[in-house]
Amino acid sequence: MSGVRLPSGGTLINRDRPLTFTFDGRSYTGFEGDTVASALMAAGVGTIARSFKYHRPRGIVSSGPEEPNALVTVGEGARAEPNVRATTAELHDRLTATSQNRWPSLSFDLMSVNGLLPPVFGAGFYYKTFMGPTRGAWHVYEHFIRRAAGMGAASRKPDPDRYEKSHLFCDVLIVGAGAAGLSAALAAARSGARVVLADEGAEPGGWLLAETARINDIAAADWTRAMVAALAAYPNVRVMPRTSVYGYYDQNQLAAVERVTDHLAEKPAHLPRQRQWTIRATEVVLATGAFEQPVLVDGNDLPGVMLAGAVARFAQAYGVAAGQKVVFFGGHDGVWETAVATADTGVGVAAIVDPRAEPATDLVSRARTAGIAIHAGSAVVRVTGSKSVSGVAIVPVSASGEITGAVEALNADICATSAGWMPAVHLHSQAGSRPVYDEGRGIFLPGEPRERWRSAGACHGVFGLKAALADGAAAGRDAATEAGFKTDDAALPEIEAEREPSAPVILRSVESPRSAKAKIFVDQQHDVTASDVTLAHREGYRSVEHLKRYTTLGMATDQGKTSNVAGLSMMAGLRGEAIGAVGTTTFRPPYTPTALGAIAGRDAGHHIRPVRHTPMHAWHLANGAEMIPAGAWMRPRVYFKPGETLEQAYIREARAVRESVGIADVSTLGKIDVQGPDAPEFLNRVYSNMFSTLAVGKARYGLMLRDDGILFDDGTSWRLSETRYLMTTTTANASPVMQKLEFLLATVWPDLKVSLASVSDVWASIAVSGPKSRELLARIVDDIDVTDEGLPHLGVRQGHIIGQPGMVARLSFSGELAYEVYVPARFGIEAWETLLDKGRDLGISPYGLEALGTLRIEKGHVAGSELDGRTTAADLGLAGMLSKKKDFIGKAMVNRPGLIGENRQVLVGLTANGKGIPNGAQLIRSATPGAVERSLGHVTANAYSPALEGYIALALLENGKAMHGETLYAADPVRNRHVEVTVRDPHFYDPDGSRMHV
Amino acid sequence: MRITCPVCGERSAAEFSYGGDATIEMPALDASPEAWNAAVYDRENPRGAHAEFWQHAQGCRCWLKVERDTLTHKISSVALVGKAAGKGRS
Structure with a gap:
């Protein structure tokens, strides 16, 4: 791969503002507006990363968020962020990027020996090796595997950055600011609706910024910028760049992350690094676009094998030529237009390979004019090269795909493929609508909406600039109307005539003549090959969900944006069924990787809850x-x-x-003021013991049970007057008790005249x-x-x-x-x-x-460690507090067979001779430290007793009453303690209570 | 999810606490253990319309009966329960 900066061009970069950055410690220069990927490509860096399992060299595949290969670590020390897609990371001055998963270096990786032995890490490797009879092997190999298979490493230091959470309400949310999204935003804005336009790019516009067509007779990028400025001038419109809407939840609640300072060399102290937005939209327009899909050929993971559109976009938006001898390959008209547009920017385009025997004549003549060799009725069967692409092998093919002639070698440094564009239906799917397969066009379309959204543009199969602009405007009007606003018909911008595309062939992969030795990578990020898919099919993992889990296809950080469809289509082929019948896996949030820090916001450390x-x-x-x-x-x-x-x-x-x-x-302690003529009756019902007979001016210890008869809480209640009590609860249960009492009065006993107020504070x-x-x-x-x-x-x-x-x-x-x-x-x-x-x-x-x-x-x-949600009053020696004269909550269930009998663990005391009794230790009979034995109970609380001058503890012990006087061992193998204890009555000190009655 | 409290208006679900299945009627305190067992443990797991108790714990603290679709989370009605039933914003 021999990328180079073109002498001119690049709609996104500012050539007057050079920036320096480092990659693996070496210094490079880029321009303001570059991504890390475009700057590295311009500097001629071809290999960006090593692959997940086989440590194969990998380069840049795409120009956007779908990137499977070019993942780098950005930043250093505590700020090092792993697995950043170089294709979306904005370059800033002094940025440091580091390659991942290589040892000792990116160009010479010892682990790449794995690549010689692909069966070692083939599909189902983990399940077969470590979940079966050889399960024990995991302990032996874990260290090696964790080192061998992996991606970037997260910093182990605390995150020094600050994140914020914010809420946003709007009438119309538009996700994606490409042609359709911008058009929708304008239509909705004119209605007066509160409009939010969120776009994940550094600059709103999407593929419009790399579009060669002219709009209203000005360059598309200029038209886009004017349009964004016009939208931003509306007081009812909020344009949010660098904002990825990554989740679509119930009732039109969406989640987005705004990258606030990631792109700045100097991060202002007052700004958070990222801001997490919870957006509640009355109506949503999804204008999420589409992802170009690759054609899978033998050798397709070599650096230099790219998506066709990405090659064009790097040239048009960043002024970077990916190579000098680019071969385009695909079976649809879009490949030709992309190839010609790429050649027009000054990139050397060597050839177009199209399996169709008779491509459209206008395209052929345009390609000829641009000096591109044409290989119609042919297919690329193999990409060759050692560390990057040096050539492609093509063969003549028939209409049905059979090889009809001899292999011909073409010189190439880039192989740019396209299997067409797949609508980005991730958010639609998250919102509960399964994608529907359009067999004719070979694309997945959004299902029927279950939430209040509609699609605009490429994400529901409306391709082409003019169509997207019109479709967007209609969607924007519809959303605003549904949200209750009056819309009008604004004139659509003028664009030069677009050609009608001719019939494509749906070509997603090509078999290699050297079949067994072929290396066709389906999911490059997880190193899943075509033979892994075949293996999964042969071993019976044929449903898409099984295919995914058995091979891990689509489970990497890119979630298979450029691999799921190819994998599905291969499985459909093996099963002899249509793709629509095989189905697709469910998309779940997040749409793109999201920093956990942004989701946590400021709810971290001691701010995780109020103190x-x-x-x-x-x-x-x-x-x-x-x-x-x-x-x-x-x-x-x-x-x-x-x-x-x-x-x-x-x-x-x-x-x-x-x-x-x-x-x-x-x-x-929780304190609840209970007032009303029925307060005595109420307390009688919620406490196990009697409170109506309590004299005014007296307090009583009370027990509360849960509905199921287990102890809930204890505390004293004080009768302040005939109709008023002050109830106290344990610290931990102050809120649950209040809630339970409110529930009972509201739903079960609305007839009781009782009012409650929390007076804890x-x-x-x-x-x-x-x-x-x-x-x-x-x-x-x-x-x-x-x-x-x-x-x-x-x-x-x-x-x-x-x-x-x-x-x-x-x-x-x-x-x-x-x-x-x-x-x-x-x-x-x-x-x-x-x-x-x-x-x-x-x-x-x-x-x-x-x-x-x-x-x-x-x-x-007893206290909280004995009231542990499993104990009954009888377990804790409090059976006498269960009134026989009245009914109360939990009474009906307290004598269930499981809650009574000798096997219950009951409260006992323990003493030890000169040694502390470890809290939480299990009680066993064996004197041998480390003995494996059934536990008879456990220590709930321990202390040194100054009154008894010795170590004591409380414990819950099976059949404990009969065990008084016996010797047991408090076993705590984790902390290496094994202490001999003697069981006794839990009332150690002053058992008759004489000291408090003085 | 958002719940429209009849007292306070539309609020985030984060302000509310879930209070269990509202189709279960608590037995009388002197009812049989079998009746209590059924009320405590027997639960349907319906797909679709369901009635639940929610408390506006960080608002008016009223207990509410919420009719919610377990499949879509769509809320079809919210009502005050007990003494306050029928009151509140309409």
């Missing part, structure tokens, strides 16, 4: 707290003192609670725990009697605390004499600091989640 802070958050941070996430919240884990380990810190905090007094921030809640808690509390309450008589166990009082309206409830999670103090959220820090200040002489300490956990484990109280 909630309690009113005392700032105090925790300022006072040595290590914060850890608890659901959506950040909570203090421990408050470190200088030099302390985590274990030392939580033991100190827990000891303070057992010996004097501690305070913990429990503001994260209204209150700052502080647990004050320890033998000296009452003494401390008395110092901060204004008008609440906190004596044992004034505020008995489970009593609730409303009044004033630090001068603010608040509540105190005598509740204990730690097992000590303890209270929960509620003050308005904005006074949280003040109440917290007042408690610490007034408790200094009592030895007060704040305590975090670790100490909170230790204290509850010592008491055998």
